Amino acid sequence: MTMQLKLKNLHMTGIRGISRRWLGKAALAICSGWIFSAAAADVNTTGLAVTDKEVTVGILHSVTGTMAISETGSVQAEKLAIKQINAMGGVLGRQIKFIQEDGASDWPTFAEKSKKLLVNDKVAAVFGCWTSASRKAVLPIFEQYNGMLYYPTFYEGLEQSPNVIYTGQEATQQILAGIDWVVKEKGAKTFYLLGSDYIWPRTSNKIARKHIEKLGLKVVGEEYYPLGHTQFNSVINKIKLTKPDVIYAIVVGGSNVAFYKQLKAAGISLPKEKPLLLTISVTEDEILGIGGENIEGAYAAMKYFQSLDNPNNKAFVEAFKAEYGDNIVIGDVTQAAYLGPWLWKAAVEKAGSFDIDKVRAASPGIELTTAPEGYVKVHENHHLWSKTRIGLALKNGQYKVVHETEELMEPDPFPKGYQ
Amino acid sequence: MSMPNQSSMENSALVENPLSQHGLKALFPKHDIIYLAILAVFLGILLPMTLDIFRLNLVGKYLTYAFVAVGLVLCWGYGGILSLGQGVFFGLGGYCMAMFLKLEASDPESTKIQSTPGIPDFMDWNQITELPWFWEPFYSLPFALIAILVVPTIFAYIIAVAMFKRRVGGVYFAIITQAIASILTILIIGQQGYTGGVNGITDLRTLLGWDIRTDSAKYILYYVNFILLMLCLLAAQFVRKSKLGRLLVAMRGREDRVRFSGYDVSSFKIFVFCLGAAFSAIGGAMFTLQVGFMSPSFVGIVPSIEMVIFCAVGGRLSIFGAVYGTLLVNWAKTTFSESFPELWLFAMGALFIGVVMAFPNGLAGIYKSHIEPLFSRKPKMFEKKPSTPKPASAPEPVSAEPPSIPGSISAMGK
């Protein structure tokens, strides 16, 4: 009876995409809870914070400081996923309890807090980090204390840690498909690369440049501005001077707002596609700040858009809105963050244990048919196979999906010939 | 911004307690010896005994900021020079240490997947194919250790000479040091091929083959840190008790009078600023060793100002207070942000305002005016001008010198 109620609840909260197999498993987990509770020592041989009823995980994002803008969505998504998993009976019959820590947009704080989560709280997994810098700061700690981090952001690649599952795309997945598409569909010949001045835009532009040059096309300019820069008139003039077919923009944070507003004010109308603008850094989250009318007509290449038309995503968006209000928007990273707890749950259940080493061994090959983005699969290199989509920014702040790669893109964090 | 009523107050203070009355006192009057001993027991015995290694490592990290705070007590509390760029020196010291450790971590064996093995990973990501010339010397530990002290000090010297010789001080100095912090941050982030950019220099493992990440290494590093801090406190105490310390206080009150007395004011300021920079640099290097990486987030304005608040909470005139203040603020930060991350900024903001308004001399001031009299057998004559905590009646941060130096001179006349 209770079980039926629970299942009914699930439908109410809108998780219709959950496969039958999973529901079955959940039911099994609930019914046989006592079996698992008897076996607490078996599923946890390394002293993690796992009791007969609960398993503790960590959430580590910035809720204060400059990065709180971006990381809020990820926290919400991770909490939602945990809530849904708990409603289905948890993981191996145990409810997930989370400890949330604030990285405060400060990399050493991230390191400190990750250490606290691993050493003090003995969490079974950590969902968190956003910027590359914060990930780099915590990485040695995860490797030293053998923790498991689910990292949601699309990033520059060049990394493959046994202690991290990268649920966002690495650079080549995002970049190659986007450039191929503008070349093929829009006949682009010349590119202007623009970015904020740090490692992700620089590495991404490096890959983009190599790819563009391999295709025999031309990069007419490459430019970087400090994080937080708000005056882009000079670079806009340079763009007007060099007349590229495509502006390839990887501007992040508050600079985005300034850049798109000034672009529009300078008379470069994006819907005219002269030049066309392709970005890999603006999700629906950022458009909230930029304003749909300022970025209307730009294209973005990433793996998820809120407007994706599939049953999984509809259920996800519905559940997300039910939880956080109707005005909420969901960006690529938010969705990737949502995958984290689910991937972890799947790996734990496949391994039949919370032990980090067993979870790691079980992770490659894990499939998620219920992912809002469609279907994902964990690669040997701990990144996800995923499709890349091209979205056209609309005035209402949403993207219209105009293209989707046929095949899943293979993650390749150390791309040969692009370094 | 002249303040006649203020200066008349100062005049009377100077007349009552002319500087010349004091010769060189013993380095440690009785009180200070006790304070130092208490601090040594607290940090060296009590904390290591009661805390597990994770918490102790945190304390070790906080204590690296205490180096900066002690330096600030000398510069700001005594010299009246408020630097908002101490993070620059902390960062430079930390980067010098990190460069050495990174080179050691980047031996050709462990970096063989790179296109150019043997150079730090971030250089490889930025298509740099050989080690830049200024990295070369950092293969040598002695060079790195010397650089930790010398590079920031020279940098501080250049800034200080340029500023103090032209009698730039106070507010202008604060703003210019802030600008320098901002320039250096942009530069470090922008030149990521050489500096690691916004990520900083990460994944540092060993020091001459000794793994700095193990628990035993953390204990040892904690004690190294502790001993260095004690040495810095001794050095600071020496400066404080020497003629230089009293001249600094005099300059803070009335710079022109000191100058008229024939002293070269600027060279004292330059010295104390360089000393503060050197302290910060040691802190930075110890930070790198204990935390295992260095990033530009320490060089910027925000951490630099936070370090000032550590000093202000402890008491800008007390070198011991600065250590306690650093520990207290950071402990509060960690605790708050573990339970109420959103409240932390309110608490921090309130701390800034509260300290400035109500307790200009911080913890040390409260201690001096409220606790010390309880078990001090000294006559009341030294409590002539206690710093009252009421804002309206405390127009100036009345200097809370240890009772043995009754030179109460109002701070910051301009």
Place this chain on the structure above:
Amino acid sequence: MFADYTSAELLSIFAMQGFAGLILFSVFVLMALGLAIIFGQMGVINMAHGEFMILGAYVTYLISNLFSTYLPSLFGIYFFVAMIISFFAAGALGALVEWSFIRFLYQRPLDTLLATWGLSLILQQIYRSVFGAREVGVTLPDWLMGSVPLTETIEVPINGLFVMGLTIAIAIAVYLLMYKSRWGCQVRAVVQNRPMAAAVGINTAKIDRITFALGCGIAGVAGSAFTMIGSTGPTAGQLYIVDTFLVVVFGGAASLLGTIASAFTISQAQSTMEFFLSGSMAKVLTLLTVVIILMIRPQGLFAMKVRK
């Protein structure tokens, strides 16, 4: 790099680049004017200046929402209403802050720095709690968007023109207030010699409060204007603070004319260098030059002779 272009193209590019410099100049002046009054005239280092600007930006955001919901027909003019309300909102907050703690700290400029830094942290967190951590987008009326084509190749952004116009208007208003009004006369008297000013019957406490409020109010208007070109988020204010202080100090703290001259110099230098170098290096070089000049000439471009 110019070999491939015709002279007409080059001309238009230089014209537009010059205009970009002028917009930057306007932005700097808007940021710095309020601070020049607070810092230059009163000696208070207001580290929360950026947060006062963001208050203006958030007020503009609220007003735009209000207009689009209740008065969509008047949406075209909401910006003027927003600027006026921003001015008074930031000014009122400024007066409150002055009353609650700045007034106790006039003789301790370095302590005002710490206290206002604390204030800025609190304000940031308030914005974050009220408006959320995400940035908000302010919708502009249509007439402010787009650009005026002067020739076939030269286009001038309308919001740039608007910011420039606003800057000129505010600068003139401040000039008139400071140098032609009775109140300005009193302010200058208090700045030059407080006890004498008090002795001739000027209510110095009141003057201080109004001056501080005025400076904050101008910051509010600046923030309102910046919604057209920049971002509105809880921490956006911090981005401006170093630049703003440098502009004021470089100009010579007590001189309003100096502030304008220094804003012009810095903006033109930066925008020219941005064209030839990368953005990051241009910024570093500009700041470095300013710092070095300040080391050589600490009193700034225009020093006012005041007996200290």
